[in-house]
Amino acid sequence: MVTPPDNGILSPFPMHTDRVEPLAVLVANQGDLHALCDHLGLADRNGASFFMSRLYADPAGPGRRPFCLTGPVLGAAYAALLAETLIASGAATLIFWGWAGAIADSLFTGDVLVPSAALADDGVTAAYLEDSAAGISDVPTVSPASEATTVVTTALEQEGIPFSSAPVWTTGAIFRETPARVKRFREMGAQAVEMETSALFAVARFRNVNAAALLAVSDELFSGTWKPGFFEPRFLETRKQLCNAMARLCTTP
DSSP states (O other): OOOOOOOOSSOOOOOOTTTOOSEEEEESSHHHHHHHHHHHTOOGGGOEEETTEEEEEEOOOTTOOOEEEEEOOOSHHHHHHHHHHHHHTTOOEEEEEEEEEEOSTTOOTTOEEEEEEEEEEOOSGGGGSTTTTTTOOOOOEEOOOHHHHHHHHHHHHHTTOOOEEEEEEEESOGGGOOHHHHHHHHHTTOOEEESSHHHHHHHHHHTTOEEEEEEEEEEEOTTSSOEEOTTOHHHHHHHHHHHHHHHHHHHOO
16 A cells, blocks of 8 residues: 655645746756856746746757756755745756765865765754764665666766766755764765755655756865865866756757
């Protein structure tokens, strides 16, 4: 006997169903979103307000698949809100493009990571409690859909963009990436930290749709000293390359 899901008292409701397509791409950074829209010929005036984001749609033309884009996206709770609404409105595959900080010395600024799993630590309060690192034990792990991951990796390979695959740590407390917490999650297998992926994977799994992600490494934390790389040439070039890959992903039938 299949047990029905424990549905919430509140239910997601459809929005902009004329704009939401089966493939929905969520872009974390506003600059990346605008660059991708420009690349695809989607004018800002054609976007619609979507909570605190913008929603753009391309219903498909010759040689293009139907897709929609939304962003910016910041944090697990907001990512889940967007994901739930997109799914309720007709999306069947969610692809997330975001940034991450390297917590293992196998990754450096400008690298590209396709998460193989996400360790869910996206609550804020616990990260601010005393000795919060010591209490980390059974952290839920959520995986992407293999079908959606293949869509991402194929686009990267076709653009000739090298990438690696490894678990990530999703946190909701950006200023509580302490040395102890970084060490603990690295010991659990995470190689990078970001703020949205576990929520997107979890919502997609709960709603029985596909989800995957790709992340540009924007900074490094593994030495115990923060090394931001937001303006480094290699990171800026990676963002341009990923824009090309995401455009290919969106439009290839």
